[in-house]
Amino acid sequence: MANYDVIIIGSGPGGYVSAIRCAQLGLKTACVEGRDTLGGTCLNVGCIPSKALLHASHMLHEAEHNFAAMGLKGKSPSVDWKQMLTYKADTIGQNTKGIEFLFKKNKVDWLKGWASIPEAGKVKVGDEVHEAKNIIIASGSEPASLPGVEVDEKIVVTSTGALELNKIPKKLVVIGAGVIGLELGSVYSRLGSEVTVVEFMDAVTPGMDAEVQRTFQKLLTKQGLTFVMGAAVQKTETAKGKAKVHYKLRKDDSEHVLEADAVLVATGRKPFTDGLGLDALGLEISKRGQIKVGADWQTNIKGIYAIGDVIDGPMLAHKAEDEGMAAAEQIAGKHGHVNYSVIPGVIYTHPEVANVGETEETLKDAGRAYKVGKFSFMGNGRAKANFAGDGFVKILADKDSDRILGAHIVGPAAGDLIHEICVAMEFGASAEDLAMTCHAHPTYSEAVREAALACGSGAIHA
Numbered sequence: 001m002a003n004y005d006v007i008i009i010g011s012g013p014g015g016y017v018s019a020i021r022c023a024q025l026g027l028k029t030a031c032v033e034g035r036d037t038l039g040g041t042c043l044n045v046g047c048i049p050s051k052a053l054l055h056a057s058h059m060l061h062e063a064e065h066n067f068a069a070m071g072l073k074g075k076s077p078s079v080d081w082k083q084m085l086t087y088k089a090d091t092i093g094q095n096t097k098g099i100e101f102l103f104k105k106n107k108v109d110w111l112k113g114w115a116s117i118p119e120a121g122k123v124k125v126g127d128e129v130h131e132a133k134n135i136i137i138a139s140g141s142e143p144a145s146l147p148g149v150e151v152d153e154k155i156v157v158t159s160t161g162a163l164e165l166n167k168i169p170k171k172l173v174v175i176g177a178g179v180i181g182l183e184l185g186s187v188y189s190r191l192g193s194e195v196t197v198v199e200f201m202d203a204v205t206p207g208m209d210a211e212v213q214r215t216f217q218k219l220l221t222k223q224g225l226t227f228v229m230g231a232a233v234q235k236t237e238t239a240k241g242k243a244k245v246h247y248k249l250r251k252d253d254s255e256h257v258l259e260a261d262a263v264l265v266a267t268g269r270k271p272f273t274d275g276l277g278l279d280a281l282g283l284e285i286s287k288r289g290q291i292k293v294g295a296d297w298q299t300n301i302k303g304i305y306a307i308g309d310v311i312d313g314p315m316l317a318h319k320a321e322d323e324g325m326a327a328a329e330q331i332a333g334k335h336g337h338v339n340y341s342v343i344p345g346v347i348y349t350h351p352e353v354a355n356v357g358e359t360e361e362t363l364k365d366a367g368r369a370y371k372v373g374k375f376s377f378m379g380n381g382r383a384k385a386n387f388a389g390d391g392f393v394k395i396l397a398d399k400d401s402d403r404i405l406g407a408h409i410v411g412p413a414a415g416d417l418i419h420e421i422c423v424a425m426e427f428g429a430s431a432e433d434l435a436m437t438c439h440a441h442p443t444y445s446e447a448v449r450e451a452a453l454a455c456g457s458g459a460i461h462a
Ligand code: FAD
Pocket: 009, 010, 011, 012, 013, 014, 015, 032, 033, 034, 035, 039, 040, 041, 042, 043, 045, 046, 047, 048, 050, 113, 114, 115, 116, 138, 139, 140, 141, 159, 160, 180, 272, 274, 275, 276, 307, 308, 309, 310, 315, 316, 317, 318, 319, 320, 348
């Protein structure tokens, strides 16, 4: 048993970042993790492994589609799936070991095992009970289930199983056209699978700007993915290593069946709080299973905080990290803060899709007068040279003040470009501020400036 200023439960991006920040602020800190490795969903079965597979499959796509046009001739590479999985595992290993190193460097104790909270101020790990002046719950999330769909992680898989399939399926059905489904769907499509995405709603990536949704779906369709929209999956069946997906079209209730070698269930994630003993503690939880917190990330029980996927808000690693740092600062008597209106979202397909702030739809709903500055990557010299002319940058600015309210990018490096706009928004910048900033030529970021110019007297290369 040991005494700590802070014990953090969970070592995902919320938990490990919070632990490091607590230690940096002079607090005696431990982090409990039940998995064999640190880093949580993100490093082990989420962001990092999916990006490794996206990168490898994108390289193949470039070789197959663009190399010859650039004068790079020869046989295109064939896929060694086992080696690709080894590359993915090595990438995970480097990252999880990196967190171990950072824990040692910052003197954060890793308490190995599954934690429960027998009472405020105490954390039980295995047979040992540790004392903690403060506890931060960062226990993350798990895949949500779908009635009638039984996951076996072999044929009918969640994202975790989809990162580990025995072989590349000939036919893959993805249930859910959200970020995870489309990222992994495009991995397998590039690797040769016939991918059909079945989505309940009428548009992909619910909540995103409608113009982006339409463009994105068109681009993925051009790449070979098939979409069945407005379809409610009824059940899945498996036999002899194959699966059947039964769905009903919402528009006419007609029933259909798709056959597949693998089915990816990507219908969202839910907070994970199993085994923590929160009911007995009397900790307040919402109807959606999220731990309720106040503006300082403290729960209804003094000294117990919660951050990341286990609380409300977008289930994103960087949102969890920001909350982790802010909660640490609150505990240390400082003023931790997260600006929830400037949290970027990125889809790491090719092209990438990135967004921050308001959409045209949310602005219309709020009755706010706005203007749109849009610029196509077809007008960007660097994008044309790199076969990356698909997509656009769209900036939404207040009609009167010109203040930037949101931005949406479909295109090359969108996930990096969006941050220029995030910084501008943090500083309350106008579109004109961006437009007056000199941007190096030839870069993709010139498209951001052109979109900002389009909010005013016009883009140059449009
Ligand atoms: P988690 O990362 O889920 O970590 C929680 C940890 O707590 C786990 O390791 C768990 O074992 C541990 N734990 C839980 N209960 C206990 C207990 N009682 N005792 C001890 N340990 C416990 N987000 C992005 O921003 N960008 C992306 O590109 C991205 N890609 C993703 C791809 C996939 C396939 C998936 C599934 C998710 C992706 N996400 C992405 C989401 C991202 O992974 C999560 O938002 C993020 O991991 C949440 O961090 P967290 O710290 O809240 O929890």
